[in-house]
Amino acid sequence: MRAAKRSWATPLLVLHAAPNDRVETRVGISVSKRVGGAVVRNRVRRRVREAVRLQPGLRPGYDLVFAARPPSAEAEWAALRGATVELLRRARLLDTSGQWSVISDQ
Numbered sequence: 001m002r003a004a005k006r007s008w009a010t011p012l013l014v015l016h017a018a019p020n021d022r023v024e025t026r027v028g029i030s031v032s033k034r035v036g037g038a039v040v041r042n043r044v045r046r047r048v049r050e051a052v053r054l055q056p057g058l059r060p061g062y063d064l065v066f067a068a069r070p071p072s073a074e075a076e077w078a079a080l081r082g083a084t085v086e087l088l089r090r091a092r093l094l095d096t097s098g099q100w101s102v103i104s105d106q
Helices: 038-053 077-090
Strands: 006-009 013-019 026-031 062-068
Touching: 006 077, 013 077, 026 038, 038 062, 038 077
Parallel strands: 026 062
Antiparallel strands: 006 013, 013 062
16 A cells, blocks of 8 residues: 555645545644644644545545645645645545545444
């Protein structure tokens, strides 16, 4: 699986993606101490999590890890959300055609 892992980067975030053998896509967010103190790191983490959550049509079957870079601490919400969307598009993980279905185990 390590060989199948790919990454994409912007000045604010890095996305690491690898296929998993599951139906759902799992998302992790890594924010190091270089980004700032605990309050700043948690704010960046919440913003990235919300930006991913707001994206409809996220392709199933992937493990995603977003790593925040230090400039993300001062970034506006729109810039951070834009970086998240750009990375998901570059990784071809957003469905723009509506063909992927969402399966939920509730």
